[in-house]
Amino acid sequence: MRSTLPLDPTWGAGRGTPIDRVYIARFLERHSADIRGRALEVKSPRYLSLFSENLDSIEILDVDATNPRATLVADLQVGAGVPTDAFDCAIVTQVLHFIYDVPAALRTLHRALAPGGVLLATVPGITRLPHAEGERRSDLWRFTALSARCLVEDVFGSQRVQVETFGNVLAASAMLYGLAAEDLLPSELDYHDPAYE
Numbered sequence: 001m002r003s004t005l006p007l008d009p010t011w012g013a014g015r016g017t018p019i020d021r022v023y024i025a026r027f028l029e030r031h032s033a034d035i036r037g038r039a040l041e042v043k044s045p046r047y048l049s050l051f052s053e054n055l056d057s058i059e060i061l062d063v064d065a066t067n068p069r070a071t072l073v074a075d076l077q078v079g080a081g082v083p084t085d086a087f088d089c090a091i092v093t094q095v096l097h098f099i100y101d102v103p104a105a106l107r108t109l110h111r112a113l114a115p116g117g118v119l120l121a122t123v124p125g126i127t128r129l130p131h132a133e134g135e136r137r138s139d140l141w142r143f144t145a146l147s148a149r150c151l152v153e154d155v156f157g158s159q160r161v162q163v164e165t166f167g168n169v170l171a172a173s174a175m176l177y178g179l180a181a182e183d184l185l186p187s188e189l190d191y192h193d194p195a196y197e
Helices: 019-030 102-112 133-138 145-156 169-176 186-190
Strands: 037-042 055-062 087-093 113-122
Touching (some): 019 169, 102 145
């Protein structure tokens, strides 16, 4: 713990499962009943493919037209090209911190959801910045439960928003040091301290 360099500079991916990915998977598992019908995910079907039993169709959104998986090429900030009232579920994991105008992106996502549709989004709290210079310029924000709640409630309404946090000082420190989930005990990952989101 006295090193000034992480053990793994890729959030622990070189050692196993990044700690935040464990928490994301748990969040989506708890909300798996909401993953249904016509669904949208950003960049790849990473999570929709894991929860595909109640899906009718999958759309992949990316701002990058060279992404071969993208079925919708659009910028969430602008919204052009994103259909209205189209999706029963949108999974947006670790995306919003790369978008400058987060409220505009949330308005686009709200418009894209069909009546009764659900947005399942995750955002980073305590984590390291991407290591490549080009990546660093695109990583703009970190969120707290309160800031996430305020942003989403402004668009979706306060009665329709549920915010959860995960983590503790050990999990946060381990992720900063580049440890993987496999380096910690399940009980260490399970412990929740709201001061370390």
